[in-house]
Amino acid sequence: DTGVSQDPRHKITKRGQNVTFRCDPISEHNRLYWYRQTLGQGPEFLTYFQNEAQLEKSRLLSDRFSAERPKGSFSTLEIQRTEQGDSAMYLCASISGSSYNEQFFGPGTRLTVL
């Protein structure tokens, strides 16, 4: 257990539905990242927050994807009008404000779009 939690761990939805995932980072970590991982591939960066500010979102896969971190603590990732191609593991990671690189990953949310 890294101290980063994600909810839910698994989500099955039908195509066209909206889904929202939550990430709770380590409490003193001010930087939070979202990644997507498909089968057989390494994680792919999606977006990044420093406190409540979303500083990088150009890698979000489409305008159906959005993320928030309203109070600089937990974060949510929403996918609207899900497609079968959105099926993947969605990972959250956090890092402290220090210069040390180690990112702490949560267990991920596995999304299956039917």
Next chain:
Amino acid sequence: LAKTTQPISMDSYEGQEVNITCSHNNIATNDYITWYQQFPSQGPRFIIQGYKTKVTNEVASLFIPADRKSSTLSLPRVSLSDTAVYYCLVGDFFMDTGRRALTFGSGTRLQVQP
């Protein structure tokens, strides 16, 4: 970020030493080398990081030659629980751009047999 190349898979037996080599010919002066481990259905976990020569921690050793164009992760006396995917990453992780997203390749799948 510099591109990395590592073997797709490796097999070993319990008790053996495993060495996984990663090539990063375009590594920049400020780049560090970091290795992550990922078990199925879990997020990646930081193993070790280095800049040059040798780094050792309680889990692994990292060997980096003088030209830094490659690196070798060494796992001493592996056990079945070391079966995982190992990712080599290269980047200027200490640069305070606020965009320290990690760029993962496909990793090396290590299978440890009894």
